[in-house]
Amino acid sequence: MRPTAPNPADPEAWNAYLAEGNAKQARKRVAADVLLCDPAGRVLLVNPTYKPGWDLPGGMAEANEPPEDAVGRELTEELGLTVKPRGLLVVDWVAPHGPWDDQIAFVFDGGILTQEHADGLQPTDDELSEAAFFTLQEAGSRLGGRIRRRFEAAVRALDMGRPLYLRDGTPAA
Template structure:
C-alpha cells in the first residue's frame, strides 16, 4: 500500500539493517575513515496556484535559498527535507517525487555536495499565510514567477537547479545535473 509516494507496508529501516547481517569488518583497518565524505542537502520545489516558486531570504547569506537545508548524519534526504520544512516554515508535509539530484563541486570553504530537490507541491493562499518563519534563519518568504528567477538574488547554480526542477516537474522526470547543468560531465 502507498501513501503519497511512501510505501507503508515495508519493513522498517531497522528491520532491513538487521536482515543485512553483521556490519562488514574492515579488511584494511582505517580504510573507511580515509574515504571522502560529501555534504548532502535536500530542498523542496514549492509553488503557489499561479506557478510561482517559494524562495526564502536567509539571514546567513546574501542570496535567497529554496526551502530545505542540510541533511543530518545518517538521515534519509527525503526525511531531512520534511524536517527542514517543519523547522523553517512550520510546514508539515511529506516531500513528493524526486525531481533533481545535483552534484555541486567544492567551492571556497564548502566541500562538494549532493543536493536533492523534491516536489513540494502547491500551496493555497491559506497555507502560504500560515507559514511560520524560523526567525533565527529566515527574514522572509517570497513567491517568484519562473520567468523572474534570473533577476532574483539567487546564485547562478541555484537558478539553473530551480529551472531543471521546474522542467522535471512539468515533464514527470527526474534529472541528474552537475552544478545545475544537465548532461554536463565534470572536467576536474
C-alpha cells in the same frame, strides 16, 4: 603488500575490516531543497539570514539523515510546514568551491500548498528573514548562479515528469 581480507565467516574480523575501509572513504555534504508552489503556480523562495540572496526552502542534511527527511525537517523548523516530498526532481553534484568540499544537492517536488497555508506562511526561526511566493520568472531573477540553474532544472524535471542529474548546476551528458 596489501593484507588479505578476513573471511566473512568471522563476523568480528569482517566488520572491523569493512569499518576500516569505510573510514577511509570520502564523506559528502548533502543538501535537500524543495520546489513548493501556491495555488496560483508561484514558487516559494526564502531569504536566509546567514548568506546573501534568495534560495529554495530546505537545507543541509544531518549525519546519516535521508535527504527527503532533511527537507521535511528543515521546512518544519524554518517555516512551520509539514510537507512530504512527492518525488525527486534534481540531483546535482556540486564541485569543490571556496572552502567547501563537493556536495550532493537534491531538489524534491513539494507539491502545491493550500491557499490558507500559503497566505499564513512566515519564517519561524532566525535562519530566514523572509519567505515569499514568486512567478517562475521572478524567482529565476532572484536566485543566483548555481541555485538558479538547479531551480530551472527542477521546473523542467517537473514538466518532463522525470528527474534530472546535474553536474555543478549543468545537465550532465
